[in-house]
Amino acid sequence: MTDAVRLTAVRKVYGRRDNEVVALDGVTTRFGRGTFTAIMGPSGSGKSTLLQCAAGLDQPTSGSVLLEDHELSEMDETELTALRRERIGFVFQSFNLLPVLTVRQNVTLPLRLAGRRPAAGRVSAALDQVGLGTRGHHRPSELSGGQQQRVAIARALITDPAVIFADEPTGALDTRTARDILALLQRSAQDAGQTIVMVTHDPVAASYADRVLFLADGRLAGELRAPTAESVAERMTRLGAFTDERPLSRAGTNREGQR
């Protein structure tokens, strides 16, 4: 299997001397094309930093990030901006849609920013793919949270990116809507061959992925293939992640929601 993204010995140190924080401490991993990976770990374990470095939003202190055949450390900011626009899709917890634009305009924005015109039918196909074929002329404020996240996913898919990075994509959604969004991401990987990397705190969300990578103190702390919510929650408990009440209660209330 070819890789969409490959990280080799990625190290990220924030701050200097006395207040150095080692956020990533030599992470080596790969994300194969068409795979759906969840990244989990206790708070502060380096999940966001890993996502930022893999997406070219932050520079590792050392190590290599290869996105398709682009070595990110060798690219300048202009090249990185173009690469992010063309080859990477982003989905955030807070949707990040532009309120003054219609659904269709939001979805085509990455192409327009890249100076490309959407091919005929491409936008409608992307909206159909996320189940919003009839809502193209609405504004985001006229849609539910789950529908807004579907627009964000259509926007991420529109450039046919090498990889979609999703940061807590279901964090602002109720359990049922969250499941629909996760199933949509899962189908995008399984049926359409889209590569997806998702940071989450939620074992149920992680159970939709093909593989879960665990981080602890900036290092890989194992992985699970064909995860279930129970196996993920058990691994997270062993990593000492569920010592504050929020993830524990979410894992507990969602437990019946696993596949």
Ligand SMILES: Nc1ncnc2c1ncn2[C@@H]1O[C@H](COP(=O)(O)OP(=O)(O)OP(=O)(O)O)[C@@H](O)[C@H]1O
């Ligand atoms: N800009 C920064 N400056 C200094 N330290 C930082 C910065 N960003 C992150 N860190 C530190 O790096 C470590 C890893 O942070 P990161 O946000 O990647 O963790 P995380 O696993 O995503 O956490 P959470 O689950 O709480 O969002 C933490 O100790 C954090 O305080």
